[in-house]
Amino acid sequence: MAEQAQFEELARQLSAVGAVKRDLGRILPPDCPTGSAAVLTLLGRHGDMRMSKLAELLAVDMSVTSRHVAHVAARGWIERLPDPADKRSRILRLTPSGLEQLDELSRRTTRLLAERLADWTDDEVGQLIRLMTRLRDSFGDCRSASMRLPAPVFEETTRTPANT
Amino acid sequence: MAEQAQFEELARQLSAVGAVKRDLGRILPPDCPTGSAAVLTLLGRHGDMRMSKLAELLAVDMSVTSRHVAHVAARGWIERLPDPADKRSRILRLTPSGLEQLDELSRRTTRLLAERLADWTDDEVGQLIRLMTRLRDSFGDCRSASMRLPAPVFEETTRTPANT
DNA sequence: TATTGTTATACTCTATAACTATA
DNA sequence: TATAGTTATAGAGTATAACAATA
Numbered sequence: 001m002a003e004q005a006q007f008e009e010l011a012r013q014l015s016a017v018g019a020v021k022r023d024l025g026r027i028l029p030p031d032c033p034t035g036s037a038a039v040l041t042l043l044g045r046h047g048d049m050r051m052s053k054l055a056e057l058l059a060v061d062m063s064v065t066s067r068h069v070a071h072v073a074a075r076g077w078i079e080r081l082p083d084p085a086d087k088r089s090r091i092l093r094l095t096p097s098g099l100e101q102l103d104e105l106s107r108r109t110t111r112l113l114a115e116r117l118a119d120w121t122d123d124e125v126g127q128l129i130r131l132m133t134r135l136r137d138s139f140g141d142c143r144s145a146s147m148r149l150p151a152p153v154f155e156e157t158t159r160t161p162a163n164t
Numbered sequence: 165m166a167e168q169a170q171f172e173e174l175a176r177q178l179s180a181v182g183a184v185k186r187d188l189g190r191i192l193p194p195d196c197p198t199g200s201a202a203v204l205t206l207l208g209r210h211g212d213m214r215m216s217k218l219a220e221l222l223a224v225d226m227s228v229t230s231r232h233v234a235h236v237a238a239r240g241w242i243e244r245l246p247d248p249a250d251k252r253s254r255i256l257r258l259t260p261s262g263l264e265q266l267d268e269l270s271r272r273t274t275r276l277l278a279e280r281l282a283d284w285t286d287d288e289v290g291q292l293i294r295l296m297t298r299l300r301d302s303f304g305d306c307r308s309a310s311m312r313l314p315a316p317v318f319e320e321t322t323r324t325p326a327n328t
Numbered sequence: 329t330a331t332t333g334t335t336a337t338a339c340t341c342t343a344t345a346a347c348t349a350t351a
Numbered sequence: 352t353a354t355a356g357t358t359a360t361a362g363a364g365t366a367t368a369a370c371a372a373t374a
Contacts, residue, residue, distance in 0.1 A: 006289045007277040013296040014185055015202050019223035020303045021178055038179050059183035088332040088373045113171040116302045125170045131292040132177040138280045139184045252350045252355040
Protein backbone atom coordinates (compact mmCIF):
# COMPACT_ATOMS: atom_id res chain seq x y z
CA MET A 1 0.00 0.00 0.00
CA ALA A 2 1.29 3.40 -0.97
CA GLU A 3 1.70 6.34 1.38
CA GLN A 4 -0.62 9.29 1.73
CA ALA A 5 1.85 11.67 0.11
CA GLN A 6 1.88 9.46 -2.95
CA PHE A 7 -1.88 9.50 -3.23
CA GLU A 8 -1.90 13.27 -3.01
CA GLU A 9 0.69 13.46 -5.74
CA LEU A 10 -1.24 11.03 -7.88
CA ALA A 11 -4.38 13.10 -7.49
CA ARG A 12 -2.42 16.14 -8.57
CA GLN A 13 -1.09 14.40 -11.64
CA LEU A 14 -4.54 13.15 -12.55
CA SER A 15 -5.79 16.69 -12.39
CA ALA A 16 -2.87 17.97 -14.42
CA VAL A 17 -3.14 15.41 -17.18
CA GLY A 18 -6.21 17.34 -18.29
CA ALA A 19 -3.87 19.73 -20.05
CA VAL A 20 -2.59 16.90 -22.21
CA LYS A 21 -6.11 15.82 -23.00
CA ARG A 22 -7.00 19.36 -24.02
CA ASP A 23 -3.98 19.51 -26.31
CA LEU A 24 -5.13 16.33 -27.97
CA GLY A 25 -8.65 17.70 -28.25
CA ARG A 26 -7.46 20.84 -29.97
CA ILE A 27 -6.10 19.03 -32.99
CA LEU A 28 -9.31 17.14 -33.73
CA PRO A 29 -11.11 17.89 -36.99
CA PRO A 30 -13.90 20.46 -36.89
CA ASP A 31 -17.29 18.94 -36.11
CA CYS A 32 -15.58 16.14 -34.22
CA PRO A 33 -15.14 17.07 -30.56
CA THR A 34 -13.66 14.67 -28.03
CA GLY A 35 -17.00 13.08 -27.24
CA SER A 36 -17.55 12.14 -30.87
CA ALA A 37 -13.98 10.94 -31.21
CA ALA A 38 -14.43 8.64 -28.22
CA VAL A 39 -17.56 7.13 -29.74
CA LEU A 40 -15.86 6.45 -33.06
CA THR A 41 -12.77 5.05 -31.39
CA LEU A 42 -14.69 2.62 -29.22
CA LEU A 43 -16.87 1.45 -32.10
CA GLY A 44 -13.77 0.93 -34.19
CA ARG A 45 -12.10 -1.06 -31.48
CA HIS A 46 -14.98 -3.15 -30.13
CA GLY A 47 -17.23 -3.35 -33.16
CA ASP A 48 -21.01 -2.95 -33.26
CA MET A 49 -22.68 -2.51 -29.90
CA ARG A 50 -25.75 -1.18 -28.17
CA MET A 51 -26.08 2.21 -26.49
CA SER A 52 -25.87 0.74 -23.04
CA LYS A 53 -22.66 -1.06 -23.84
CA LEU A 54 -21.14 2.08 -25.29
CA ALA A 55 -22.17 4.06 -22.23
CA GLU A 56 -20.40 1.52 -20.05
CA LEU A 57 -17.22 1.73 -22.13
CA LEU A 58 -17.34 5.53 -22.08
CA ALA A 59 -18.00 5.41 -18.35
CA VAL A 60 -20.58 8.16 -18.62
CA ASP A 61 -24.32 8.32 -18.16
CA MET A 62 -26.40 7.01 -21.03
CA SER A 63 -27.96 10.44 -21.51
CA VAL A 64 -24.49 11.73 -22.33
CA THR A 65 -23.86 8.81 -24.62
CA SER A 66 -27.12 9.53 -26.39
CA ARG A 67 -26.00 13.06 -27.14
CA HIS A 68 -22.62 12.04 -28.48
CA VAL A 69 -24.17 9.30 -30.58
CA ALA A 70 -26.75 11.67 -32.01
CA HIS A 71 -23.93 14.00 -33.01
CA VAL A 72 -21.94 11.40 -34.91
CA ALA A 73 -25.08 9.85 -36.41
CA ALA A 74 -26.17 13.26 -37.72
CA ARG A 75 -22.88 13.45 -39.60
CA GLY A 76 -23.30 10.03 -41.10
CA TRP A 77 -20.38 8.48 -39.27
CA ILE A 78 -22.48 5.76 -37.65
CA GLU A 79 -25.85 4.18 -38.29
CA ARG A 80 -28.34 3.04 -35.67
CA LEU A 81 -29.80 -0.30 -36.62
CA PRO A 82 -32.78 -1.88 -34.89
CA ASP A 83 -31.89 -4.67 -32.51
CA PRO A 84 -33.81 -7.79 -33.55
CA ALA A 85 -33.54 -9.13 -30.02
CA ASP A 86 -34.99 -6.06 -28.30
CA LYS A 87 -37.04 -3.38 -30.00
CA ARG A 88 -36.12 -0.81 -27.38
CA SER A 89 -32.47 -1.16 -28.25
CA ARG A 90 -30.41 0.09 -31.15
CA ILE A 91 -27.24 -1.36 -32.60
CA LEU A 92 -24.54 1.18 -33.37
CA ARG A 93 -22.30 0.59 -36.37
CA LEU A 94 -19.57 2.62 -38.03
CA THR A 95 -20.28 3.66 -41.62
CA PRO A 96 -17.56 3.80 -44.28
CA SER A 97 -17.58 7.55 -43.76
CA GLY A 98 -17.13 6.97 -40.05
CA LEU A 99 -14.19 4.72 -40.70
CA GLU A 100 -12.55 7.46 -42.74
CA GLN A 101 -13.16 9.92 -39.97
CA LEU A 102 -11.69 7.48 -37.48
CA ASP A 103 -8.59 7.10 -39.63
CA GLU A 104 -8.18 10.83 -39.71
CA LEU A 105 -8.50 11.03 -35.94
CA SER A 106 -5.92 8.33 -35.61
CA ARG A 107 -3.48 10.10 -37.90
CA ARG A 108 -3.77 13.39 -36.07
CA THR A 109 -3.53 11.91 -32.60
CA THR A 110 -0.65 9.65 -33.50
CA ARG A 111 1.23 12.46 -35.13
CA LEU A 112 0.95 14.74 -32.11
CA LEU A 113 1.93 12.03 -29.67
CA ALA A 114 4.85 10.91 -31.83
CA GLU A 115 6.02 14.49 -31.93
CA ARG A 116 5.71 15.16 -28.23
CA LEU A 117 6.91 11.77 -27.05
CA ALA A 118 9.75 11.57 -29.50
CA ASP A 119 12.27 10.85 -26.78
CA TRP A 120 10.20 8.15 -25.07
CA THR A 121 11.15 4.55 -25.55
CA ASP A 122 8.70 1.97 -26.70
CA ASP A 123 8.89 0.41 -23.28
CA GLU A 124 8.13 3.61 -21.40
CA VAL A 125 5.00 4.23 -23.44
CA GLY A 126 3.99 0.64 -22.83
CA GLN A 127 4.49 1.06 -19.10
CA LEU A 128 2.34 4.17 -18.98
CA ILE A 129 -0.41 2.46 -20.95
CA ARG A 130 -0.28 -0.54 -18.66
CA LEU A 131 -0.47 1.52 -15.49
CA MET A 132 -3.24 3.77 -16.76
CA THR A 133 -5.24 0.76 -17.83
CA ARG A 134 -4.80 -0.75 -14.42
CA LEU A 135 -5.78 2.51 -12.76
CA ARG A 136 -8.96 2.56 -14.75
CA ASP A 137 -9.67 -1.04 -13.85
CA SER A 138 -9.12 -0.34 -10.19
CA PHE A 139 -11.79 2.32 -10.37
CA GLY A 140 -14.03 0.71 -12.93
CA ASP A 141 -14.42 -2.64 -11.25
CA CYS A 142 -16.79 -1.16 -8.72
CA ARG A 143 -18.93 0.28 -11.50
CA SER A 144 -19.27 -2.57 -13.95
CA ALA A 145 -20.97 -5.90 -13.47
CA SER A 146 -17.79 -7.32 -11.99
CA MET A 147 -18.26 -6.10 -8.46
CA ARG A 148 -16.41 -9.09 -7.16
CA LEU A 149 -15.27 -7.26 -4.06
CA PRO A 150 -17.73 -7.59 -1.15
CA ALA A 151 -17.72 -3.80 -0.63
CA PRO A 152 -15.09 -1.67 1.03
CA VAL A 153 -14.68 -2.27 4.74
CA PHE A 154 -13.32 0.25 7.17
CA GLU A 155 -12.86 -1.96 10.20
CA GLU A 156 -9.50 -0.54 11.13
CA THR A 157 -10.49 3.03 10.41
CA THR A 158 -11.04 4.80 13.67
CA ARG A 159 -10.71 8.12 11.93
CA THR A 160 -13.94 10.10 11.75
CA PRO A 161 -15.61 10.18 8.34
CA ALA A 162 -15.02 13.91 8.09
CA ASN A 163 -17.97 14.42 5.81
CA THR A 164 -17.97 18.16 6.38
CA MET B 165 10.26 5.64 -30.53
CA ALA B 166 7.00 3.83 -29.89
CA GLU B 167 4.77 2.38 -32.56
CA GLN B 168 1.59 3.90 -33.92
CA ALA B 169 -0.61 1.30 -32.25
CA GLN B 170 0.86 2.30 -28.91
CA PHE B 171 0.08 5.94 -29.48
CA GLU B 172 -3.48 5.09 -30.36
CA GLU B 173 -3.79 3.06 -27.21
CA LEU B 174 -2.27 5.84 -25.14
CA ALA B 175 -4.73 8.31 -26.58
CA ARG B 176 -7.54 5.96 -25.65
CA GLN B 177 -6.29 5.62 -22.09
CA LEU B 178 -5.90 9.35 -21.76
CA SER B 179 -9.49 9.77 -22.80
CA ALA B 180 -10.64 7.04 -20.44
CA VAL B 181 -8.83 8.37 -17.40
CA GLY B 182 -11.46 11.08 -17.34
CA ALA B 183 -13.73 8.61 -15.59
CA VAL B 184 -11.26 8.40 -12.73
CA LYS B 185 -11.04 12.16 -12.55
CA ARG B 186 -14.81 12.40 -12.39
CA ASP B 187 -14.91 9.87 -9.58
CA LEU B 188 -12.44 11.99 -7.66
CA GLY B 189 -14.44 15.09 -8.40
CA ARG B 190 -17.64 13.57 -7.06
CA ILE B 191 -16.31 13.19 -3.54
CA LEU B 192 -15.25 16.82 -3.19
CA PRO B 193 -16.99 18.95 -0.56
CA PRO B 194 -19.95 21.06 -1.68
CA ASP B 195 -18.92 24.49 -2.93
CA CYS B 196 -15.52 23.14 -3.88
CA PRO B 197 -15.52 21.88 -7.47
CA THR B 198 -12.41 20.54 -9.13
CA GLY B 199 -11.29 23.96 -10.31
CA SER B 200 -11.28 25.31 -6.78
CA ALA B 201 -9.58 22.20 -5.49
CA ALA B 202 -6.80 22.62 -8.02
CA VAL B 203 -6.23 26.22 -6.97
CA LEU B 204 -6.02 25.30 -3.29
CA THR B 205 -3.75 22.34 -3.98
CA LEU B 206 -1.28 24.34 -6.03
CA LEU B 207 -1.17 27.19 -3.53
CA GLY B 208 -0.59 24.69 -0.77
CA ARG B 209 2.21 23.04 -2.65
CA HIS B 210 4.01 26.01 -4.18
CA GLY B 211 3.16 28.74 -1.72
CA ASP B 212 2.08 32.29 -2.50
CA MET B 213 2.10 33.23 -6.14
CA ARG B 214 0.68 35.59 -8.72
CA MET B 215 -2.28 34.89 -10.99
CA SER B 216 -0.07 34.41 -14.01
CA LYS B 217 2.05 31.84 -12.24
CA LEU B 218 -1.02 29.96 -11.08
CA ALA B 219 -2.44 30.00 -14.60
CA GLU B 220 0.77 28.46 -15.86
CA LEU B 221 0.67 25.72 -13.23
CA LEU B 222 -2.98 25.01 -13.98
CA ALA B 223 -2.16 25.05 -17.68
CA VAL B 224 -5.31 26.97 -18.46
CA ASP B 225 -6.02 30.47 -19.73
CA MET B 226 -5.76 33.23 -17.17
CA SER B 227 -9.43 34.06 -17.65
CA VAL B 228 -10.22 30.60 -16.37
CA THR B 229 -7.80 31.02 -13.52
CA SER B 230 -9.46 34.29 -12.64
CA ARG B 231 -12.82 32.60 -12.31
CA HIS B 232 -11.54 29.81 -10.12
CA VAL B 233 -9.64 32.23 -7.96
CA ALA B 234 -12.69 34.46 -7.57
CA HIS B 235 -14.65 31.43 -6.42
CA VAL B 236 -12.22 30.39 -3.71
CA ALA B 237 -11.63 34.00 -2.67
CA ALA B 238 -15.37 34.56 -2.26
CA ARG B 239 -15.41 31.67 0.21
CA GLY B 240 -12.52 33.08 2.18
CA TRP B 241 -10.13 30.28 1.32
CA ILE B 242 -7.53 32.60 -0.17
CA GLU B 243 -6.73 36.28 -0.02
CA ARG B 244 -5.49 38.48 -2.84
CA LEU B 245 -2.75 40.76 -1.63
CA PRO B 246 -1.38 43.67 -3.63
CA ASP B 247 1.98 43.02 -5.21
CA PRO B 248 4.40 45.73 -4.04
CA ALA B 249 6.51 45.17 -7.13
CA ASP B 250 3.69 45.59 -9.65
CA LYS B 251 0.37 47.27 -8.94
CA ARG B 252 -1.34 45.36 -11.74
CA SER B 253 -0.54 42.10 -10.07
CA ARG B 254 -2.00 40.31 -7.08
CA ILE B 255 -0.40 37.82 -4.76
CA LEU B 256 -2.53 34.83 -3.89
CA ARG B 257 -2.26 33.33 -0.43
CA LEU B 258 -4.07 30.56 1.39
CA THR B 259 -5.98 31.64 4.47
CA PRO B 260 -6.25 29.45 7.59
CA SER B 261 -9.74 28.58 6.41
CA GLY B 262 -8.28 27.64 3.04
CA LEU B 263 -5.76 25.39 4.72
CA GLU B 264 -8.55 23.59 6.53
CA GLN B 265 -10.40 23.15 3.28
CA LEU B 266 -7.24 21.84 1.67
CA ASP B 267 -6.80 19.33 4.46
CA GLU B 268 -10.34 18.16 3.94
CA LEU B 269 -9.73 17.75 0.22
CA SER B 270 -6.62 15.81 0.93
CA ARG B 271 -8.38 13.48 3.33
CA ARG B 272 -11.17 12.71 0.92
CA THR B 273 -8.94 12.20 -2.08
CA THR B 274 -6.46 10.09 -0.19
CA ARG B 275 -9.18 7.97 1.27
CA LEU B 276 -10.76 7.20 -2.09
CA LEU B 277 -7.43 6.44 -3.73
CA ALA B 278 -6.33 4.25 -0.85
CA GLU B 279 -9.58 2.36 -1.12
CA ARG B 280 -9.45 1.88 -4.87
CA LEU B 281 -5.72 1.23 -5.12
CA ALA B 282 -5.56 -1.01 -2.11
CA ASP B 283 -3.81 -3.75 -4.07
CA TRP B 284 -1.22 -1.47 -5.66
CA THR B 285 2.31 -1.52 -4.37
CA ASP B 286 4.08 1.62 -3.34
CA ASP B 287 6.37 1.17 -6.31
CA GLU B 288 3.56 0.88 -8.82
CA VAL B 289 1.97 4.10 -7.65
CA GLY B 290 5.36 5.75 -7.83
CA GLN B 291 5.87 4.54 -11.38
CA LEU B 292 2.53 5.88 -12.50
CA ILE B 293 3.25 9.24 -10.90
CA ARG B 294 6.65 9.38 -12.54
CA LEU B 295 5.33 8.55 -15.99
CA MET B 296 2.39 10.94 -15.78
CA THR B 297 4.70 13.70 -14.65
CA ARG B 298 6.98 13.00 -17.58
CA LEU B 299 4.03 12.94 -19.95
CA ARG B 300 2.98 16.32 -18.74
CA ASP B 301 6.51 17.62 -19.13
CA SER B 302 6.72 16.28 -22.65
CA PHE B 303 3.66 18.31 -23.53
CA GLY B 304 4.27 21.25 -21.29
CA ASP B 305 7.76 22.06 -22.45
CA CYS B 306 6.43 23.57 -25.65
CA ARG B 307 4.10 25.81 -23.67
CA SER B 308 6.28 27.17 -20.90
CA ALA B 309 9.30 29.37 -21.15
CA SER B 310 11.49 26.36 -21.84
CA MET B 311 10.84 25.99 -25.54
CA ARG B 312 14.24 24.51 -26.09
CA LEU B 313 13.10 22.69 -29.21
CA PRO B 314 13.49 24.72 -32.42
CA ALA B 315 9.85 24.03 -33.38
CA PRO B 316 8.38 20.97 -35.01
CA VAL B 317 9.51 20.39 -38.58
CA PHE B 318 7.54 18.44 -41.12
CA GLU B 319 10.10 18.33 -43.93
CA GLU B 320 9.49 14.70 -44.72
CA THR B 321 5.73 15.02 -44.61
CA THR B 322 4.43 14.83 -48.13
CA ARG B 323 1.03 13.79 -46.88
CA THR B 324 -1.73 16.33 -47.37
CA PRO B 325 -2.84 18.24 -44.28
CA ALA B 326 -6.35 16.83 -44.48
CA ASN B 327 -7.75 19.82 -42.66
CA THR B 328 -11.36 18.84 -43.23
C1' DT C 329 -43.10 -3.15 -13.06
C1' DA C 330 -38.41 -2.77 -14.98
C1' DT C 331 -35.39 -1.47 -18.70
C1' DT C 332 -33.60 1.04 -23.07
C1' DG C 333 -33.03 5.11 -24.81
C1' DT C 334 -34.17 10.25 -25.58
C1' DT C 335 -34.85 14.96 -24.20
C1' DA C 336 -34.88 19.05 -21.08
C1' DT C 337 -32.38 21.45 -17.78
C1' DA C 338 -28.54 22.89 -15.14
C1' DC C 339 -23.71 23.05 -13.72
C1' DT C 340 -18.64 23.01 -14.47
C1' DC C 341 -14.68 23.77 -17.23
C1' DT C 342 -12.52 26.09 -20.91
C1' DA C 343 -11.29 29.58 -24.59
C1' DT C 344 -11.73 34.05 -27.12
C1' DA C 345 -12.40 38.74 -27.11
C1' DA C 346 -13.14 43.16 -25.12
C1' DC C 347 -11.91 45.99 -21.36
C1' DT C 348 -9.38 48.33 -17.22
C1' DA C 349 -5.36 49.52 -14.94
C1' DT C 350 -0.59 49.71 -14.75
C1' DA C 351 4.31 49.16 -16.62
C1' DT D 352 2.81 50.00 -26.65
C1' DA D 353 2.76 45.90 -23.82
C1' DT D 354 1.37 43.29 -19.81
C1' DA D 355 -1.67 41.59 -15.54
C1' DG D 356 -5.94 40.63 -14.59
C1' DT D 357 -11.22 40.77 -15.03
C1' DT D 358 -15.57 40.05 -17.25
C1' DA D 359 -18.84 38.72 -20.98
C1' DT D 360 -19.96 35.33 -24.02
C1' DA D 361 -20.02 30.92 -26.14
C1' DG D 362 -19.04 25.90 -26.67
C1' DA D 363 -18.27 21.27 -24.85
C1' DG D 364 -18.87 17.54 -21.28
C1' DT D 365 -21.53 15.69 -17.78
C1' DA D 366 -25.41 14.45 -14.40
C1' DT D 367 -30.30 14.33 -12.87
C1' DA D 368 -34.93 13.95 -13.80
C1' DA D 369 -38.88 13.33 -16.62
C1' DC D 370 -40.54 10.86 -20.38
C1' DA D 371 -41.61 7.28 -24.26
C1' DA D 372 -41.51 2.69 -25.89
C1' DT D 373 -40.82 -1.95 -25.06
C1' DA D 374 -39.70 -6.16 -22.11
